Amino acid sequence: MATAQLIPLPPEDAIRVLLARGRQLSPTFAWQDAYAADHAAAFTVAKSAGFDVLQDIFNGLSKALQEGRTLRDFARELTPLLQVKGWWGRQLVTDPLTGEQRPAQLGSLRRLETIFNANMRVSYAAGHWANFETNKRARPFLRYVTMRDEHVRPEHSRRHNLVLPVDHPYWQKWACPNGWGCRCTMQSLSQRDIDQLIEDGEKLIFEPPDEVTQTWVNKRTGEVRDIPVGIDPGWDYNPGQLGANIAANEALAEKTAAAPFELLEPMVADRVRSDAFARFIEKPEGSMPVMPIPPAIGEAAGTAARVAILSAETMQKQLRRHPEMTLADYRALPSIGANPTLVFRDGANTFVLVKLDDGRWRYVAAKTTKTGKAAFVTSFRYASDENVRRLLVREGVKVLIDRRGM
Incomplete structure (x- = not known):
């Protein structure tokens, strides 16, 4: 045998x-x-x-x-x-x-x-x-x-x-x-x-x-x-955990590359609900996929990216400039990209906004890389109706999606 x-x-x-x-x-x-x-x-x-x-x-x-x-x-x-x-x-x-x-x-x-x-x-x-x-x-x-x-x-x-x-x-x-x-x-x-x-x-x-x-x-x-004492300089972090986060992000990128747009939100939402994402918000290291990019937005922004990334550098800036944003706010990013109320372009920036029941707006700014292969969230905060009105009247602003009257 x-x-x-x-x-x-x-x-x-x-x-x-x-x-x-x-x-x-x-x-x-x-x-x-x-x-x-x-x-x-x-x-x-x-x-x-x-x-x-x-x-x-x-x-x-x-x-x-x-x-x-x-x-x-x-x-x-x-x-x-x-x-x-x-x-x-x-x-x-x-x-x-x-x-x-x-x-x-x-x-x-x-x-x-x-x-x-x-x-x-x-x-x-x-x-x-x-x-x-x-x-x-x-x-x-x-x-x-x-x-x-x-x-x-x-x-x-x-x-x-x-x-x-x-x-x-x-x-x-x-x-x-x-x-x-x-x-x-x-x-x-x-x-x-x-x-x-x-x-x-x-x-x-x-x-x-x-x-x-x-x-x-x-x-x-x-x-x-x-x-x-006992840890060599350069090793005072968790290499396995950070590496596992990279692996998870890579796996998600592979899945979203060929997935229909309607499946992107649940895929990304699953990632931002993870303990790894909560740790990233508290202590930024590496990067995290956070927001699906609707085809109309991707075409207008000149990017083939399906999901926008939040980098550790931007997250550190967020913690300094917008400490009012909570973990629950960041976990709303997938739904903001999938179901925006208003999207417009202003130069190299794309602005994606969702209006909340209390009248406030959650406001996301994003940019694409020069090659168009990747897109990054650059800012995330709350905005008022007046803030949005001022943004829309800027010269050269191009509205891509407007569902305010729906």
């Missing part, structure tokens, strides 16, 4: 995250140039600025992840290509920030190992976190697990067997990997799992250990951060 061969399936969420980062290649001189969450949104390698190697490194990582290849495979194929392009060994390179030349380590087997391990661990962390979110009703707890050997950092060892809810704010910084070379992992648990671990003699911890922070100054940007 023939024996069935079991072939492991590729980690879809991990692959999706890496591919999403690869759409934005960002050559940098120093790792501090692209900090923390920026690494999750774009693919970069320190000292790649000025060299045509970033796409090659990304392609090697993508191939390794999709085909289950090892570090040895990755390094063997990539090394001769990097050497031919001159990105190898210790060389004098020019710092674009200061214009100074300084010696720096470019490619080496050790650097390729660091690049491989960091990107693989972040990608897999995203896949794991996607599962944590999906299954948190059945398995609502996370357990921090170390390798329990002499190489584990003392602060990580103190957190071995720490068990907290998936949504606990502690994981916003202490979800692994927590540094270069960190091998710690997270496990999702049910209450039954916890009971069994205790019965088996595991000493679980249900309160985070006392935390000491250290002030770290990014010498490239001047940014000052308080980072918990």
